[in-house]
Amino acid sequence: MEKRDKILIIDDSSVQADMLKSILEKDYDITTANTAASGLHQARIGKFSLVLLDVIMPGMDGFDLLKKLQEEVVTQQIPVILITSLADAEYEERGLVLGAVDYITKPYHAPIVRARVNTHIKLYRYRAQVERQSMIDPMTGVPNRRSYDITCHDKWQEAARMQQPISLCMFDIDRFKTYNDTFGHPAGDQVICAVATTATGFLRRSTDFFARYGGEEFVAIILGSDAKTAFNQMKKIRREVEKLHIAHAPEAAQWVTVSIGGVTVVPRLEDSYDTYLKIADGMLYDAKRMGRNKVIWSTDKLEQLNED
Numbered sequence: 001m002e003k004r005d006k007i008l009i010i011d012d013s014s015v016q017a018d019m020l021k022s023i024l025e026k027d028y029d030i031t032t033a034n035t036a037a038s039g040l041h042q043a044r045i046g047k048f049s050l051v052l053l054d055v056i057m058p059g060m061d062g063f064d065l066l067k068k069l070q071e072e073v074v075t076q077q078i079p080v081i082l083i084t085s086l087a088d089a090e091y092e093e094r095g096l097v098l099g100a101v102d103y104i105t106k107p108y109h110a111p112i113v114r115a116r117v118n119t120h121i122k123l124y125r126y127r128a129q130v131e132r133q134s135m136i137d138p139m140t141g142v143p144n145r146r147s148y149d150i151t152c153h154d155k156w157q158e159a160a161r162m163q164q165p166i167s168l169c170m171f172d173i174d175r176f177k178t179y180n181d182t183f184g185h186p187a188g189d190q191v192i193c194a195v196a197t198t199a200t201g202f203l204r205r206s207t208d209f210f211a212r213y214g215g216e217e218f219v220a221i222i223l224g225s226d227a228k229t230a231f232n233q234m235k236k237i238r239r240e241v242e243k244l245h246i247a248h249a250p251e252a253a254q255w256v257t258v259s260i261g262g263v264t265v266v267p268r269l270e271d272s273y274d275t276y277l278k279i280a281d282g283m284l285y286d287a288k289r290m291g292r293n294k295v296i297w298s299t300d301k302l303e304q305l306n307e308d
Ligand SMILES: [Mg+2]
Pocket: 011, 012, 013, 054, 055, 056, 057
């Protein structure tokens, strides 16, 4: 069964809130809040698809709350429909200018309330789907560069805050240009997909992140593992790719392989992500220089871990 969308109703009058709830609860999961403050709290934690917000409330009114919802990263994507009465028609324009998607007027006309709510829920779902798709590399099905660019700094800050080790890791398919020149781009694309699938199989924890960086390059971020553990995890991936036994161009190698470079660090606040990404890139360069099909890692103390 399809998951029901959640709607938050914020109205200082519980009679009014219950009336709206009774119109919508057949199709949606409804939460109500009787003050702007508790509404804001609910909106932050509740994963709502829509907020219905009363304009006139004591203390923080609907407009102030609307501004707050629009400012905060976790709530700014949630569409807000304002609730006004016929007497406050002049507020409607102000609400729409502030970013509300629509308004409904009291007294409620149930079919109109349902129609407007359904429309905005549909739009929200569509936007969420487009947003999800824009984060995925269509060829491999793994997160794309855009997703990586958004995720990497969050992961870095999380590691700094929790004082947990974070591993940054660059992958590259060995002599991929030769492969493409020999077997053609469609075959090359299949190799990229095979490597992505293999790597994803070893990076399944919620603290793991894996993305296509571009071309035949991938990037992985692992939270919470020490250097040795992350290094061993990448060695497994390197070996599994080799064991796929995808024949390479004769002048390149017997099988398709990957080179991997990484670094593990417990970030301090003054450390920069880019500095450590450069170190990971340097390790990848060393892996290539030392004959490819290798994992080379740097620890927090900049000691190098090599294979064999
Ligand atoms: Mg009110």
